[in-house]
Amino acid sequence: MESLRQQKVNKLLAKELAEIFRSESRSLFGGGFITVTTVRVSPDLSSAKVYLSIMANKDKTLVFKLIESQTNVIRKKLGLIVGKQLRIVPELMFYIDDSLDYAMKIEELLNK
Template sequence: MDTTRQNKVSRLLQKDLGEIFQLESRNLFGGKLISVTTVRISPDLGLAKVYLSIFPTDKSEDTLKAIKMNTKNLRRILGNRVGKQLRIVPELAFFVDDSLDYIENIDNLLS
């Protein structure tokens, strides 16, 4: 059960992280298309689980490793953006969101 504050903070983080990935993906990740699908934040607002959709999907694990290596840098950039709205910038944990691949697989099986 997420509170209203958790929902607001997760939407804020999703929007700002999406913009960061849009601006920085060319420099940091070789121009891969990375979109933030979901952000789930803990009740104490200390940890944010960020689910990413990465295209092309064949290199998603390598891209996820690169993102995890740059987590500190991404958190710093995020802190500069949301520093006035949040007292504590949450720790970021990144995961691959493979729900689109799952849906595509089901569609292929049905047709």
């Protein structure tokens, strides 16, 4: 069960990371459409699991590798934004959220 503080930090990080991905998508990630679906921060707020959905791009793994290689840059930009609200900017771990693809596949199978 997440504490109220964790829930607030999750929302804050999701909002600010989404803005970073929106504004920096062209320069850092080759113009892919990246959305932050979920953020889960650890109880001590030192690490965060960020689940991303990558759309409108042929090679999702390439875009994901670009994101992983830019983790330090993303964390620094995040720190500049939330530095006054959080004492420690959490370490970011990115994961691909394929639940939308899975839902579309199930929908397609049900319509056959």
